[in-house]
Amino acid sequence: MRYKLGICVFVGVLTGADVAAQQRPATPLPGSVFQSPEARAMQSDDTSNPAMLWVEKGRSLWTKSDGATGKSCASCHGDLQTVMKGVAARYPLVDQKSKTLMNIEGRINNCRTDHQQAPPLPYESNELLSLTSAITYQSRGDVRLVGIDGAAEPFFTQGRALFEQRQGQLNLACVQCHDGQVGRKLRGDTVSQGQTHGWPAYRLEWQSMGSLHRRIRSCSIGVRAEVLPYGAPSYLALELYLAWRGGSLPMESPGVRR
Amino acid sequence: MRSIRSKHYIGIALALELIFGVARADVNLPVVVTGDAVNAPLTQQVGRAAQGRVIVLSRQIGNCLICHAVPNEAKELAQGNVGPALSGVGGRLSEGQIRLRLIDQSRLNPRTIMPPYYRTNGLTNVAAQFVGKSVLDAQQIEDVVAYLVSLKE
Numbered sequence: 001m002r003y004k005l006g007i008c009v010f011v012g013v014l015t016g017a018d019v020a021a022q023q024r025p026a027t028p029l030p031g032s033v034f035q036s037p038e039a040r041a042m043q044s045d046d047t048s049n050p051a052m053l054w055v056e057k058g059r060s061l062w063t064k065s066d067g068a069t070g071k072s073c074a075s076c077h078g079d080l081q082t083v084m085k086g087v088a089a090r091y092p093l094v095d096q097k098s099k100t101l102m103n104i105e106g107r108i109n110n111c112r113t114d115h116q117q118a119p120p121l122p123y124e125s126n127e128l129l130s131l132t133s134a135i136t137y138q139s140r141g142d143v144r145l146v147g148i149d150g151a152a153e154p155f156f157t158q159g160r161a162l163f164e165q166r167q168g169q170l171n172l173a174c175v176q177c178h179d180g181q182v183g184r185k186l187r188g189d190t191v192s193q194g195q196t197h198g199w200p201a202y203r204l205e206w207q208s209m210g211s212l213h214r215r216i217r218s219c220s221i222g223v224r225a226e227v228l229p230y231g232a233p234s235y236l237a238l239e240l241y242l243a244w245r246g247g248s249l250p251m252e253s254p255g256v257r258r
Numbered sequence: 259m260r261s262i263r264s265k266h267y268i269g270i271a272l273a274l275e276l277i278f279g280v281a282r283a284d285v286n287l288p289v290v291v292t293g294d295a296v297n298a299p300l301t302q303q304v305g306r307a308a309q310g311r312v313i314v315l316s317r318q319i320g321n322c323l324i325c326h327a328v329p330n331e332a333k334e335l336a337q338g339n340v341g342p343a344l345s346g347v348g349g350r351l352s353e354g355q356i357r358l359r360l361i362d363q364s365r366l367n368p369r370t371i372m373p374p375y376y377r378t379n380g381l382t383n384v385a386a387q388f389v390g391k392s393v394l395d396a397q398q399i400e401d402v403v404a405y406l407v408s409l410k411e
Contacts, residue, residue: 165382165383166381166382167381167382167383167384168381168382168383168384168385168388169373169381169384169385169388169391169392169393170373170393171364171373171374171377171381172371172373176371177371180371181340181371184338184339184340185336185337185338185339185340186324186325186338186340187323187324187335187336187337187338188336191340221385224384224385224388224393225383225384225385226383226384226385226386227385
């Protein structure tokens with residue numbers, strides 16, 4: 001009996017540790033903290049941040065008419081800076097109409113197909129990256145607040161499970177690197193908490209702006225897991241979980257990364 | 259020691275040949291875990307330390323330096339510090355202990371971050387091109403073991 005109790009306590013402790021690992025980091029740290037001083041300096045000064053080229057392009061696309069209706073984003077929404085303030089900080093969210101989890105890219109394409117009657121823009125196209133960057137930029141400094149209850153809960157639960165699931169030929173879970181190894185060196189990279197508040201970001205290695213899904217795909221490749229298509233439900237669920245995991249971190253997109 | 263063992267394996271190979279009627283030079287020998295070690299080599303071909311060194315340093319094959327440093331080697335390469343430095347590992351651990359740690363470190367530490375280099379089962383969501391394959395093959399494991407055994411300090 002005593003022996004059994006001992007086991008219970010031991011299991012209890014283990015479970016406690018596992019639960020702790022599921023929580024957000026006690027001190028959420030922005031991804032930029034783990035970057036080189038050069039990359040940080042580039043990000044913090046708009047005149048040297050290469051991502052601003054995409055923000056500028058996005059600004060002009062905002063007012064460009066497109067599709068069968070000949071409408072621009074501005075025709076429906078008005079001034080980018082005013083109406084998009086703080087919007088990206090609330091994404092991803094469950095779209096009322098389709099009941100699916102939608103990120104900013106998904107919302108843009110939804111507007112294109114439904115309201116502009118224009119074809120959706122592929123992920124990583126210059127146009128989609130530019131619009132996403134311009135919209136996300138309007139939330140700079142804002143605290144992220146995503147819904148994880150109600151309709152969002154199953155997506156959140158799925159995202160958390162994926163974050164903790166060992167996967168790929170290398171048998172690694174996101175949480176093992178982005179919780180367990182924060183600050184350590186994985187060759188040339190310093191492992192961060194895997195926060196998403198700086199995305200989309202300009203990655204020096206890509207010499208381009210890239211979406212969050214492109215970043216996550218790199219981690220999938222890294223562990224030799226199946227690489228999912230851009231916009232895949234699993235990556236969206238991860239996106240929601242990661243957004244929540246950042247706690248009160250302010251948005252810092254567009255970031256600059258190694 | 260090694261020659262007695264190889265004789266033994268030749269014996270097994272011949273026996274297999276008698277049973278199945280084929281001679282397979284690439285038969286992988288079974289993995290037998292004893293305590294925290296796999297003492298018997300996985301192949302008949304003795305591990306070659308020089309090949310092992312190439313595997314450990316190469317980004318494409320072993321990519322061990324992403325997590326480990328080998329301070330005497332490849333100073334120009336960026337080396338990780340997620341795992342312990344491998345210098346002196348041949349003095350700290352026996353050949354068999356090193357072999358098990360490469361085959362599947364999670365047998366010793368279920369929460370380890372070190373990937374299993376010679377395991378194909380119990381994995382989830384593996385990219386199609388790697389399904390059913392281990393990261394390293396048996397000969398590569400033996401080569402890496404030979405190299406690590408040689409790192410005495």
